[in-house]
Amino acid sequence: MIPPVKSSAVLAQVNGPVIETERLTLRSWCGADIVPNTAMLADPGTARFITVDGKPITEELNGWRNAAIMAGHWVLHGIGMFVVEEKxxxxxxxxxxxxxxxxxxxxxxxxxxxxxxRGKGYAVEAARAAIDWSFTTFELERIIHCIDRENVASEAVARRLGAEKQGETDLFGHVANVWVTQRDRWQNATRAAN
Structure with a gap:
């Protein structure tokens, strides 16, 4: 995509945290993630719930834009969605x-x-790690999860995480349920599990 870099040149690098779970690595975005992220978003069942317009992303440029938004969130805010990689x-x-x-x-x-x-428990495993990291890193009392009303699989993940449905919001012109993970409840459940 870009020309080879001269040996004397140094390019900017975003080095976010890396989180390891039993089966997964949560890490920063890199150029190699564009193609598999685009492939994920090309699936109509996936795109329906996580693209802005609910339509599959099949064009290379639009896949690049999506990955750039994900990586850019890290650059602009110091946080963002991690790439999840199977160890x-x-x-x-x-x-x-x-x-x-x-x-x-x-x-x-x-x-x-x-x-x-899907079906391997990876969403729950990665989300647990991301929630732990978020509560450890930020002064937050709650974390939300915006889930399309028809996204039964994501609602099941939210339930497994101990989140509770606490309202609705409008996202890009359609209604999504707002699930909430409370810090005190999360910490109590984490202590009980250990």
Missing amino acids: SSRKFVGRVGPWFPPGWPGFEVGWGIAKEF
């Missing part, structure tokens, strides 16, 4: 983590998992 294969699994652009209804931890990696 055993080093494959792109999806994206999970904080999301709080201007006008958003609150500090969110969201998730989007590629079709071929």
Whole structure:
């Protein structure tokens, strides 16, 4: 995509935190993530719930734009959705983590998992790590999860995380349920599990 870099040149690098779970690595975005992120968003079932217009992203430029937005959130705000990578294969699994652009209804931890990696518990595993990191890093009493009313799978993830449905919001012209993870409840559940 870009020309080779001269050996004497130094390019800007975003080095966000890296989170390791039992099966996953949550890390910063890189150029190699554009193609698998675009492939994930080309799936109509995935795009329906996580693209702005609910339509698949099939063009290379639009996939690049989406990845640039994800990576740019880190540059502009110091946080963003992590790329989720499967440790055993080093494959792109999806994206999970904080999301709080201007006008958003609150500090969110969201998730989007590629079709071929669903059903393995990766969304819950990665979201737990991202929620832990967020509560450790920020003075927050709650984290939201905006989930389309018809997204039954994401609602199941929210329930497994211990979140509660607490209202609605308008996202890009359609209604989404707002699920909430409370800090005190999260910490109590984490202590009880350990």
